[in-house]
Amino acid sequence: MRYENEKCPLCGNVFTEDDDVVVCPQCATPHHRECYLENGRCANEEKHQEGFVWTKTEVKVEENKEEDAQQEEKDYIVCPECGTKNKKNALVCSNCASVLNPEIREQFEPPKSSGIYVDGKPVNNEDCIDEEGTVTVKEAVCFIQRGKESYIKTFLDAKFNKRKPKFNIWAFLFGAYWFFYRKMYKPGFAFLGVNFALKIFNSGLVLKTFPDVIDFFMRNANAFAQGTASIDLYEEYYNIVDKSIQSSGVMLYVILAVNLASIVVNIVAGLKANGFYLNFIKESVVKIKKALPHPGAYYTYLYAKGGTSFLTPALISMAIYYLNEIIFSYAMR
Numbered sequence: 036m037r038y039e040n041e042k043c044p045l046c047g048n049v050f051t052e053d054d055d056v057v058v059c060p061q062c063a064t065p066h067h068r069e070c071y072l073e074n075g076r077c078a079n080e081e082k083h084q085e086g087f088v089w090t091k092t093e094v095k096v097e098e099n100k101e102e103d104a105q106q107e108e109k110d111y112i113v114c115p116e117c118g119t120k121n122k123k124n125a126l127v128c129s130n131c132a133s134v135l136n137p138e139i140r141e142q143f144e145p146p147k148s149s150g151i152y153v154d155g156k157p158v159n160n161e162d163c164i165d166e167e168g169t170v171t172v173k174e175a176v177c178f179i180q181r182g183k184e185s186y187i188k189t190f191l192d193a194k195f196n197k198r199k200p201k202f203n204i205w206a207f208l209f210g211a212y213w214f215f216y217r218k219m220y221k222p223g224f225a226f227l228g229v230n231f232a233l234k235i236f237n238s239g240l241v242l243k244t245f246p247d248v249i250d251f252f253m254r255n256a257n258a259f260a261q262g263t264a265s266i267d268l269y270e271e272y273y274n275i276v277d278k279s280i281q282s283s284g285v286m287l288y289v290i291l292a293v294n295l296a297s298i299v300v301n302i303v304a305g306l307k308a309n310g311f312y313l314n315f316i317k318e319s320v321v322k323i324k325k326a327l328p329h330p331g332a333y334y335t336y337l338y339a340k341g342g343t344s345f346l347t348p349a350l351i352s353m354a355i356y357y358l359n360e361i362i363f364s365y366a367m368r
Contacts, residue, residue: 039051044066045071045078048067059079061083127332128332132329132332134335149173151183153188153191160176164190164191164313200312203304203312206309211223211230212352222307235362238359240289244279244283244290319340
């Protein structure tokens with residue numbers, strides 16, 4: 036008989052394969068040989084008169100289950116949404132795509148209360164911000180994030196008064212870059228394309244209408260930039276500008292019209308921005324909810340899809356600046 040994992044009744048240590056084990060000839064209790072010789076008798080000698088016979092210890096089923104569960108917990112992560120077992124280093128559930136890390140999950144979960152007030156009354160999380168009932172306040176809070184109070188109030192005002200959302204001053208001031216900031220790339224590139232075309236067209240008209248002014252300014256650019264231009268140089272510059280304006284004729288009005296058109300484009304952006312944004316939220320909610328019905332995954336991806344991006348408009352702005360410089364340099368040759 037093997038005695039591994041059994042304990043010596045005298046020293047309490049577990050037997051190993053290398054231990055020298057002896058058993059009591061009367062009750063069969065195993066001992067370390069050294070322990071038995073040192074004690075001089077069986078550890079259970081007092082029980083011999085009762086007919087005691089040693090038996091191998093049975094492992095309790097409950098203990099085995101508990102150990103298995105502990106080991107399983109170390110090897111797997113159980114998804115709190117669907118109960119699927121995932122590998123311990125998994126970030127999202129393989130079944131429902133829910134985020135498994137509880138700390139990360141918590142930051143994506145919308146608050147229990149919207150924290151938004153209209154006319155002094157709190158807005159319920161389950162209220163909808165649109166007439167069709169597509170997006171709840173809870174979903175809008177999770178998607179909009181920065182500036183959520185202002186936009187939700189605007190959408191609710193439009194819903195209750197059955198009108199289009201109010202003018203967006205930020206879209207008017209920043210044009211296409213506001214749309215990029217809110218991750219609406221299609222309308223962003225549309226407005227950017229129109230404004231860029233108008234700017235290039237305007238630059239071409241200026242170069243064609245005022246070639247003497249451009250030539251004079253380019254020849255004396257360093258003096259103007261460094262502030263070393265003399266009074267005579269400024270007077271000469273103003274005289275050339277005045278002469279060019281007088282001889283420009285109808286082209287000056289065309290240039291003014293093109294500049295006015297750029298302002299009109301930004302006014303249209305301000306008028307349409309909140310309506311575009313509401314539709315963008317509704318489309319995103321419908322798509323993500325259809326693809327990820329489990330709440331844990333749904334709100335995580337809704338949070339990631341929404342929010343704002345400072346990097347995108349900054350990169351596009353730099354790209355437009357350098358593109359404009361290249362075109363202008365080419366035109367000046």
